[in-house]
Amino acid sequence: MPHLKYYDKERETFKAQYENKLSNTEATHIYKRLASRYKLRQRLCVTTRSWGGNCSRYRIKVCNKPPVAILAHEIAHAIHWKTRQSGERWHCKRHETIMRRVLRVIETNLIDWKEMANKQSEQRAKSFEHRLQRREANIEYSKSLEGKLERTLAGMKRWKTKQRRAETALKKLNRRKKLYERLLAKSQ
Numbered sequence: 001m002p003h004l005k006y007y008d009k010e011r012e013t014f015k016a017q018y019e020n021k022l023s024n025t026e027a028t029h030i031y032k033r034l035a036s037r038y039k040l041r042q043r044l045c046v047t048t049r050s051w052g053g054n055c056s057r058y059r060i061k062v063c064n065k066p067p068v069a070i071l072a073h074e075i076a077h078a079i080h081w082k083t084r085q086s087g088e089r090w091h092c093k094r095h096e097t098i099m100r101r102v103l104r105v106i107e108t109n110l111i112d113w114k115e116m117a118n119k120q121s122e123q124r125a126k127s128f129e130h131r132l133q134r135r136e137a138n139i140e141y142s143k144s145l146e147g148k149l150e151r152t153l154a155g156m157k158r159w160k161t162k163q164r165r166a167e168t169a170l171k172k173l174n175r176r177k178k179l180y181e182r183l184l185a186k187s188q
């Protein structure tokens with residue numbers, strides 16, 4: 001079981017980093033930074049699992065609230081993947097060296113990146129709230145327009161009835177006028 005041995009050793013070597021858990025937002029932000037730095041094409045997927053991770057050609061999976069070391073371990077696989085010699089094992093000295101380098105980069109920037117990740121997620125939450133409020137306001141407005149439209153239509157209906165009545169009355173008057181005109185002509 002060379003894999004298990006490798007993991008055990010790694011857990012010991014990077015004990016502190018295995019105990020340093022990130023929030024999912026922080027992990028996502030840190031991954032974005034490193035993916036652009038090392039030009040990785042994998043997409044990060046934070047799962048609901050409580051431990052572990054894996055790395056394939058297109059995707060890196062990490063557990064929920066991953067420790068810094070798990071994230072670095074999988075990122076190291078992705079970097080290693082790009083330059084791996086055929087026959088070279090996944091868990092080898094080179095992987096460890098790369099992981100150490102990745103951890104150094106993460107640890108140098110950790111405070112800044114965490115802060116930025118949390119600020120961004122706060123902003124996203126705010127803008128979401130804002131969008132929600134605007135949508136609600138729009139719905140309110142369209143409801144009020146609907147009310148107005150209904151009232152206008154009802155008013156129009158009343159005016160149409162009035163118009164029809166007036167037209168009927170006018171026709172009657174015209175008929176009477178013609179009758180009088182005829183009577184007048186006869187009497188002259």
Ligand SMILES: [Zn+2]
Pocket residue numbers: 073077090091
């Ligand atoms: Zn591995």
